[in-house]
Amino acid sequence: MSLSLKWRAAIVAAVTVLGIVFLLPSVMGPDAKLPGFLAERRLHLGLDLQGGMHLVLEVQAEKAVEQAVERMAADLKGALREERIRARTVEPRGKEIRLVLRDAEAADRLQALLDDDYPMLRPKARTQEGGRVEIVLGLDPNEEQRLAKYAVDQAIETIRNRVDQFGVTEPTIVPQGERRILIQLPGIKDPERAIRLIGKTAQLEFRLLAEDVSVDEALKNGPPPGTEILYEHQVDPVTRQVVGRRPLVVQKRVLMGGDVITDARVQIDQRYNEPYVTLNFDKRGARMFERITSENVGKRLAIVLDGVVQSAPVIRERIAGGRAQITGRFSLEEARDLAIALRSGSLPAPVEILERRTVGPSLGHDSIRAGLMALAIGGALVVLFMAVYYKWAGVVADLALIMNVVLILGSLALFEATLTLPGIAGIVLTVGMAVDANVLIFERIREELRLGKSPVNALESGYAKAFSTILDANVTTFIAAAVLWQYGTGPIKGFAVTLAIGIVASMFTAIVGTRVIFDAFLRRRTIRRLSI
CATH class of the missing domain: 1.20.1640.10 (Multidrug efflux transporter AcrB transmembrane domain)
Structure with missing residues (x-):
């Protein structure tokens, strides 16, 4: 050979x-x-x-853009106050911000502020009536496109983190087109639970209750400015079904969000044998929570998750250490899923299920x-x-x-x-x-x-x-x-x-x-x- x-x-x-x-x-x-x-x-x-399960989701990126505009409006309002630019109104309207300024001089100073600190905002309309000037600001198209793409990328990363912690082996989570996400979960045994976990926005907010406002009056005549009506679900302890909703008047101002959470774990209440979720905050969140509790002793602090009040305990004393807990008559499975969602972070925008198949x-x-x-x-x-x-x-x-x-x-x-x-x-x-x-x-x-x-x-x-x-x-x-x-x-x-x-x-x-x-x-x- x-x-x-x-x-x-x-x-x-x-x-x-x-x-x-x-x-x-x-x-x-x-x-x-x-x-x-x-x-x-x-x-x-x-x-x-x-x-397993096959899903096609669509990220409602417009909502992420609108939320970004809301944050910009709040930030711009604070900047106007610091620069002593007199503005009667600063309010977000979808993807636009409407401002009402006292005079033309304030409008000129506003333009200088936008050029220096807010280049992504551009005047779309300007009207003047008497001495008052009304300006409508809109996002730069490139910035709007960037925010929408970031929302999709962030949603993919968040969903991947949740699925990994859910325990699915070899999942497929890939973008499909501009705003769609393809998800395949082979071998999944509880598709409904997986859908609830994947689709949960997990937008956590800490807000104060407007205790000086009558709930009945707010239901009848509408809530006062700066407040809104949210509901606390009442759950049957045996069937775990929602049997009622209790209205609460909550301030719109968000004192703290879920972006400061570093960890979320499930614990069992030794007294009532019910699960609850403990939260750990980062250094910034710990300082914020300590300040919030010290300034509002005796008031009720609503813990709002995806627009639903989970609990509204009374602040008894200043709370240091960077820890908090969420109680709400959860089942053990619900508490675990909530902890996973909070650990992996909130979705930047809601998602809609366009296609669903189970094999x-x-x-x-x-x-x-x-x-x-x-x-x-x-x-x-x-x-x-x-x-x-x-x-x-x-x-x-x-x-x-x-x-x-x-x-x-x-x-x-x-x-x-x-x-x-x-x-x-x-x-x-x-x-x-x-x-x-x-x-x-x-x-x-x-x-x-x-x-x-x-x-x-x-x-x-x-x-x-x-x-x-x-x-x-x-x-x-x-x-x-x-x-x-x-x-x-x-x-x-x-x-x-x-x-x-x-x-x-x-x-x-x-x-x-x-x-x-x-x-x-x-x-x-x-x-x-x-x-x-």
Whole structure:
């Protein structure tokens, strides 16, 4: 055996062994005792094979922009006060801020302030009536686009943190278009709970109750300026259902938000045996909370989550240490989900569920069975045809075909890829493509044998002349797979990945693998007639 053949044989053997090694953890199951680097390299099943939930969410980015404008309006109001610019009104209206200034001089000073500190705000309209000047400010289009994109990016990161803490393995959370998010949670056992956790805005606010305002009067005539009516849910302790709502008049001013929370944990009340959520604040939050409680002793502080009052305890004394707690007759599961949502941060904007699909585990098992059946039947027919039509050469092609499937599955396991039903279709397609390459080679060899060449020379010419055709066909298919991977989502990407890996594996096994077997057989003995 020549040195070149020895090297080629060693490479084929090494690649095949590596494929088998990386495939072992997936075949032996999670309970098998394997080295650490191998135990982590497993072939994961996709949503359509093991069941789970598929969601498409849309981030209402306009709400995030409006909230940013509200914060800018409050900040601008404080800046006007510091600069002694007299303004009668500073109020946000959607994506705009309306200002009413006392005179033209104040308007000119406002413009200077905007140029220096608020370049993202631009005057959209200006009217003057008497000495009063009314100005409408709007966001710069680039700034509005930046805020909307940030809201989507932040929503993806927040949802990913929540899903990770929820305990789902191998989730898929990717952007889809400009404002949509694709979420796939394979193996999820409680879809409803997952949806509640993912969609919870988790906007936490600490506000004071307007205790000097009558709730009945506010319900009848509307709340006074600077206040609003929020409700505290009354929950049945047995069924955990909301059985009533108690109205409370709450000040609109937010004393502190949830952005200062560093940790949230579930604790059990030793007296009433009910779960509650403890909060830890960062240094800034601890100082703010201490100041709020020291300045409002004897008043009720409402803890508002997503517009619902969770509790409104009376502040008995100044609270230092940067800790607080939320009580609200939670079940243990609700308290855990609330803690996860608060730890991962609030969503920058509400999300809307546009598409929802749940795949049951039994359907996933049926898909696996059907896919493997299709692969087995298709593979068996191909193996039988090659062995009957091309005789001994067909058997060599069948060995390469088995090697091809092993290399595909081993590569998917190596990269910890997710195998989906379209991925199995890609493997079946690759099996046909691998055989197609051998058919081209064998027909070329037959033509050379008919010209009277020896088996060794016919083999050499057959592989050389078929190579360019095989390469062109596989390159064009690989380009199609790359386009599918770039622009496809979910199952389409799974199909593209499997197809691309299959193309590389089939090129290796059909051209290199079978050639090594033929060369090793022909060079060790004198063959006058090739069984093809």
